[in-house]
Amino acid sequence: MQVDEPVLLPRLSRVAVCGGTHGNELSGVYLVREMLKTEKRKEDGEPASVLMVLSNPRAMQQCSRYVDTDLNRCFTHATLNGPVSEGAPYEIFRARELNALLGPKGSRAAVDLICDLHNTTANMGLSFIAYSDCDWICLHIFRYLQMPDTPMRFIHFDVSTKESYSLDSIGKHGFAMEIGPQPHGCVKSNIYTAMKEGVQHMQDWVRCFNSGCVFDGGPVDVFTMVKNLDYPRDGETRSITAAIHPRLQDRDFCLLHPGEPLFQAFSGETIKYKGNEPLYAFFINECAYYEKGIALSLARKKRVTVPSIRVQTDEEERASEQSFASEEEE
Amino acid sequence: MQVDEPVLLPRLSRVAVCGGTHGNELSGVYLVREMLKTEKRKEDGEPASVLMVLSNPRAMQQCSRYVDTDLNRCFTHATLNGPVSEGAPYEIFRARELNALLGPKGSRAAVDLICDLHNTTANMGLSFIAYSDCDWICLHIFRYLQMPDTPMRFIHFDVSTKESYSLDSIGKHGFAMEIGPQPHGCVKSNIYTAMKEGVQHMQDWVRCFNSGCVFDGGPVDVFTMVKNLDYPRDGETRSITAAIHPRLQDRDFCLLHPGEPLFQAFSGETIKYKGNEPLYAFFINECAYYEKGIALSLARKKRVTVPSIRVQTDEEERASEQSFASEEEE
Known part of the structure; x- marks a missing residue:
């Protein structure tokens, strides 16, 4: 049997987990709050490997999806970069703040991975929603989740990077983790626990990947x-x-x-x-x-057949950076 | 076996079915709208036996529970009759309008029966919620419902008439029909259908009662x-x-x-x-x-053991009115 060489991909140094992008989807709100508390309690001074973000604090305070307009539709190239008047919706301003913090979208300064936490009233179990069906990072994280009691699916929205509109689109890689059924404005323990496990598995995977593990390829239904x-x-x-x-x-x-x-x-x-x-x-x-x-x-x-992958070594990364730089010069 | 004489109770001439008291509890909103449409289509010129009311149209328009304050807490004696400033919450004004339409609370002019439609995110099946555990009308209607697929319970809130705060308290008899689980702002067909059947059975019962049927007594768990x-x-x-x-x-x-x-x-x-x-x-x-x-x-x-009941004949009603009047004079 021929074993394919793994695809080499850059290290995921900066990862963000976001909750409260919709202020009434409470699993993510309470999970990110809990993670922020736990982080505060850590005494070893270890730098946070994961950035925790509460995306729409005003909507959270009102326990509504949004204040003026749906924040998770504000991350298109046009909305982030167009002119903005003083009376524009709150979420337009907040999207720009988040883009400054986690992006800028499409730039090399953007965080490596965004996991944006959502709930749905639909009986969907746990879904990953991404704009690509060949983002091996997102697909491998999805394959890695082990949650026997939760149905899991990978959803692909075939939208260009420029037109992609959700918060997770401003990272180099990104996906929404959507879990249901749960009424908005409500927390159900089982849904909260599924989300907590999903995020833990994602973090485990990133740690493993960064430390040089090879992840075998295989099929994923998209x-x-x-x-x-x-x-x-x-x-x-x-x-x-x-x-x-x-x-x-x-x-x-x-x-x-x-x-x-x-x-x-x-x-x-x-x-x-x-x-x-x-x-x-x-x-x-x-x-x-x-x-x-x-x-x-x-x-x-x-x-989709996902190839096996591993992280680039520092040396490989330098080589790839140089080839990237020379490509850019061309 | 001794058969007890049925308790005689006044005719239920004026019945109201209310939806949208909470603007995001959608089964009642869509059911009352549908009943209003059907009524329009009736060609026989038969006077409406049931008054259909959309209680909080502004909250319905926003698909929120309320605009300024919870309407279904505004029907206490104090809130309905106290002084009210111009800047008072919208729902205070609306409660007074509804009290003028369906009440006044505690008066002989009040409608005979109010059925107020609600949804809950709790897995409660169908519940009647009433302020009395000896309102034979409400208890008999509850006993009459035949919905084999829906668990049904009778809940009693032990609150005095003066302190009772919900819309159904302004009728001579009244109860909330609360059905769940359903997320607020959402319609589920099975919940809608259960509510439709519940209201139909209530109307059937009232028709039957008014036409002189004797309803046998029996036990109800409260x-x-x-x-x-x-x-x-x-x-x-x-x-x-x-x-x-x-x-x-x-x-x-x-x-x-x-x-x-x-x-x-x-x-x-x-x-x-x-x-x-x-x-x-x-x-x-x-x-x-x-x-x-x-x-x-x-x-x-x-x-609770509910006695058998039947409607008073016109003659019995006149006799009872006279005795009521002489009591009032005392």
């Missing part, structure tokens, strides 16, 4: 988002006129076939899925997406 | 609220430091024994229930109660 479906709505008031059908509710990542029940109108009748092809349903009945016109998202599943 | 427990909190920030223990979460109406797990701290340890007696836990992890300092409520259970 769910690539294809489209969103909105609720049926009243033509005049835009109020929704149906809810997710009880046979679909809580069945995130099931394969939805054309003709299967999709919605149940408040008047009683069933509305069926009219798509041309079976697709995987997720973010089913995410409460924060009513205002975005999203009742659920649909994805295609594919199998 | 959960009388004893006390609330708050989350453990940080002495300085008042932030919660623990969540409901995973072994208690979602087990509403279980008997909680002293020494059993109550909370799990964010740091990991278990905090036990320190009470002196076993009590029934409910409203476990209701998201809207974090700000009220309530992690769960505790109740004692007792069995």
Whole structure:
């Protein structure tokens, strides 16, 4: 059997874990607070290997998703770099602060890895959401998680770096860790514990990777988002006129076939899925997406083969830096 | 066997069903909207037997529990009748409007029955919440519901009429119909359908009662609220430091024994229930109660024997009115 040489990747020196990007998604809020406390108690003077960030403190204080606008849509190239007036939404300013702290997005100064913590009302278990299906760091971290009681999936939003809009997009690598079901504004112990374990495993992996471990490759199923479906709505008031059908509710990542029940109108009748092809349903009945016109998202599943990887040695890194510099000069 | 004569009670001529008292408890919002539509479509010109009310339209528009203050705490005698300044919370004004429409509370002009629709994030199934454990109308309606897939309980808040604070307290009879679990700001089809059936059964019962049916008596288990427990909190920030223990979460109406797990701290340890007696836990992890300092409520259970009842005939009613009038004169 031929053993492929591992892909060599730069050290992950600076890692950030962010909570409270949505102020009412409480697992991340309480987990980051707890990690900050634990860090304070550490007496060995060891420098923090992980930066802990509470992203939207004003929204957290109100226990609302956001104050003026959704912070996690403010990290596009245009929003971070365009002109901004004094009366602009609070979150526009906060996004720029976070970009200064953790980015700048797309620059060599950006942190190496951002893990942004989220909750959903959908029955999704633990999902990684990333903008790439070939970011070996994110895919290897995902493969590394060992949580037998929690269903886990890797979701890919196929959006360009420039157009990518979420906080995790300002790091060199980044993903959202999305766990549910949990009502917003509520903490459930089992969801909190799953998130705590997920973050611990991520930190373990980074430590291992930085110390030179080789991580074997293998397959990962990746769910690539294809489209969103909105609720049926009243033509005049835009109020929704149906809810997710009880046979679909809580069945995130099931394969939805054309003709299967999709919605149940408040008047009683069933509305069926009219798509041309079976697709995987997720973010089913995410409460924060009513205002975005999203009742659920649909994805295609594919199998990605992740190569084995290891960290570059200092020497390899210097060599790679030099080749990077000479490329830049060209 | 001796058959007791039924207790005679006045006709229920005016019934109100209210939704949106909390603007983000969406089953009631969409159910009342749907009932209003259906009523519009009725062509037989039959006068509405049931008044449908959307209690807090401004909060509904924001999809929040309330705008300035919790409307469902504004119906005490003092708040309804005290002085009110121009800058008072919106809900104080709205409570007075509703009291003019459905009350005045405690008066003979008040509607006969109010059913106020609510949702909870707690796993409570369907609960009736009333201020009396001997309101035979409410107890008979509760007994009449036939919903084999939905656990049902009758909760009694032992508060005087004057101090009773919720919308349903301004009717001659009234109860909250509380259904969960459902995240606030979210509609789940199964919860919506349970509420729709609950309201239909209530309307059927009222129709039957008014037409002279005799309803047999029998036992009802009543959960009388004893006390609330708050989350453990940080002495300085008042932030919660623990969540409901995973072994208690979602087990509403279980008997909680002293020494059993109550909370799990964010740091990991278990905090036990320190009470002196076993009590029934409910409203476990209701998201809207974090700000009220309530992690769960505790109740004692007792069995109430409900007598058989029937409506008074017109003649009996006139006789009773006369005796009521002569009592008032005394």
